[in-house]
Amino acid sequence: MSKLxxxxxxxxxxxxxxxxxxxxxxxxxxxxxxxxKQDCEIVACADIVRENGEAFAxxxxxxxxxxxxxxxxxxxxxxxxxxxxxxxxxxxxxxAIDAAKHKPKAIFCEKPMAYNFGDCKRMHQVCVENGxxxxxxxxxxxxxxxxxxxxxxxxxxxxxxxxxxFCCGDIYxxxxxxxxxxxxxxxxxxxxxxxxxxxxxxxxxxFGAHCENQAIVQWEYQNGVSGFASCGIGSHIVNAHNKAxxxxxxxxxxxxxxxxxxxxxRIRKFGAKDWxxxxxxGEGPHGPGYIERAIADFIACVKENRTCELSSHTALKGxxxxxxxxxxxxxxxxxxxxxxxxxxxxVEMVNWGELRPVPKPQ
Numbered sequence: 001m002s003k004l005x006x007x008x009x010x011x012x013x014x015x016x017x018x019x020x021x022x023x024x025x026x027x028x029x030x031x032x033x034x035x036x037k038q039d040c041e042i043v044a045c046a047d048i049v050r051e052n053g054e055a056f057a058x059x060x061x062x063x064x065x066x067x068x069x070x071x072x073x074x075x076x077x078x079x080x081x082x083x084x085x086x087x088x089x090x091x092x093x094x095x096a097i098d099a100a101k102h103k104p105k106a107i108f109c110e111k112p113m114a115y116n117f118g119d120c121k122r123m124h125q126v127c128v129e130n131g132x133x134x135x136x137x138x139x140x141x142x143x144x145x146x147x148x149x150x151x152x153x154x155x156x157x158x159x160x161x162x163x164x165x166f167c168c169g170d171i172y173x174x175x176x177x178x179x180x181x182x183x184x185x186x187x188x189x190x191x192x193x194x195x196x197x198x199x200x201x202x203x204x205x206x207f208g209a210h211c212e213n214q215a216i217v218q219w220e221y222q223n224g225v226s227g228f229a230s231c232g233i234g235s236h237i238v239n240a241h242n243k244a245x246x247x248x249x250x251x252x253x254x255x256x257x258x259x260x261x262x263x264x265x266r267i268r269k270f271g272a273k274d275w276x277x278x279x280x281x282g283e284g285p286h287g288p289g290y291i292e293r294a295i296a297d298f299i300a301c302v303k304e305n306r307t308c309e310l311s312s313h314t315a316l317k318g319x320x321x322x323x324x325x326x327x328x329x330x331x332x333x334x335x336x337x338x339x340x341x342x343x344x345x346x347v348e349m350v351n352w353g354e355l356r357p358v359p360k361p362q
Contacts, residue, residue, distance in 0.1 A: 010087035032295030093119035118342030159248030179318035
């Protein structure tokens with residue numbers, strides 16, 4: 001089988017220091033593809049800033065005549081098997097929809113899915129209709145702490161799973177990873193309902209997207225497992241990156257307990273005096289090597305024509321909880337799923353003046 005032809009939408013500029021203004025994710029994706037270069041090759045790229053595209057092309061061996069400032073031109077002229085989308089969230093949906101109409105085998109898009117729930121559903125549906133597998137870079141589920149934790153849960157090491165918890169900075173940007181990981185630990189199934197409250201008083205934009213300052217979220221999956229998240233100010237309530245609570249014990253991933261420093265995975269049976277720390281071969285909640293691992297599996301799935309666990313079918317489950325949490329804050333009540341709204345409640349509350357975040361003093 002010939003190598004899969006890959007084109008990038010949004011190369012960006014590789015940042016000297018990553019921040020909420022840019023991580024240079026295209027460069028990280030490209031390194032992942034290079035790890036499996038026997039199966040794929042980067043043949044084209046598009047960026048509205050030509051200098052960025054040319055620098056990316058030189059770095060990753062893209063022909064000079066395959067650097068575009070219009071992704072529409074790239075999609076029309078290059079026969080791509082895979083499109084990698086590495087732009088800000090507001091642009092994801094339309095770019096994925098436009099790419100899917102050219103019927104590539106797959107699209108690998110940065111997270112979060114899109115900037116409102118209607119767009120999330122639309123980009124998923126258009127890709128399904130065109131036979132294109134749409135995947136999102138929720139790469140952390142490939143990390144050993146999470147893989148080992150799920151195996152322990154499936155083996156009954158903490159009894160019957162009752163609750164998953166996490167803490168992070170916000171529901172939307174970082175939370176997309178955390179809801180994905182909670183769903184992964186709970187068995188990758190849909191939620192039944194969500195209730196939440198947020199506080200948004202100080203303007204917080206991450207990759208151009210509004211993100212609240214503080215939030216509490218509770219939900220329940222269809223298998224009866226509960227979920228709890230504490231985000232932003234006060235997130236130390238959970239005191240771990242991710243947590244699984246069972247009838248017979250607890251698993252913590254990335255505990256904030258000083259005793260757990262550099263030991264990211266631990267388990268304790270109820271009644272036991274001490275925690276048991278498990279070997280993760282130097283891997284923590286954030287890596288290293290998770291993007292490369294995710295892309296390697298993505299490429300393998302494309303070549304073998306099987307569904308990747310990063311697919312939009314899975315991503316929608318966590319994303320639905322995200323937008324349901326904002327909807328719960330908007331209506332001040334519980335939201336029963338499936339979620340029927342199309343918009344982004346947080347953005348609409350800002351637009352209508354219900355929330356008035358002010359810029360942080362310089």
